Amino acid sequence: AQSVTQLDSHVSVSEGTPVLLRCNYSSSYSPSLFWYVQHPNKGLQLLLKYTSAATLVKGINGFEAEFKKSETSFHLTKPSAHMSDAAEYFCVVSVSRDKLSFGAGTTVTVRA
């Protein structure tokens, strides 16, 4: 079985400083991993995905994530936070050919 744990329910950063959102997964095989973002009153949007190619994945809006099999982690980072990054972020693992399992989410606030 697969599951995903987001280690921080809330992250607060100052504008211009780095953002780190932590995610660990458990899996009986090498999964596909995703990060989705949900802005207030908007639908979820795919940020990036890992599907067994390069372990460092670059996504939209300057985000990237690194797949570390030895640590079963898929942490999301951005070098410099922007006010528009304030949102909820979900780490997601593919549990079958067509089904996803979502983490509980991390709320990011950005201070001016």
Added chain:
Amino acid sequence: GAGVSQSPSNKVTEKGKDVELRCDPISGHTALYWYRQRLGQGLEFLIYFQGNSAPDKSGLPSDRFSAERTGESVSTLTIQRTQQEDSAVYLCASSPRLAGGPRIDNEQFFGPGTRLTVL
């Protein structure tokens, strides 16, 4: 192009009433999913439709919940005899079915959701 749409955007109902939520997927997307998102929690899978195959209903929490889909178009999620614990945002997503090997990039495209409040 048009994305996934859902209606209504908000629904307030009284305990015990039935509600019907609608999802219009992206045209041409064969797969359609329903999720429930309770306040402060991640998404909970409810049901999955893929083309003309039998739906995967493994996530439905009780027999009060049901869903239908007409071909590869509109889907409706029905909750009968609503309870207060049914209050949540109900999200619909669609994705194209991609041919290929065992690893498939199944990006899902989400609608804005229906916020259901049961009083």
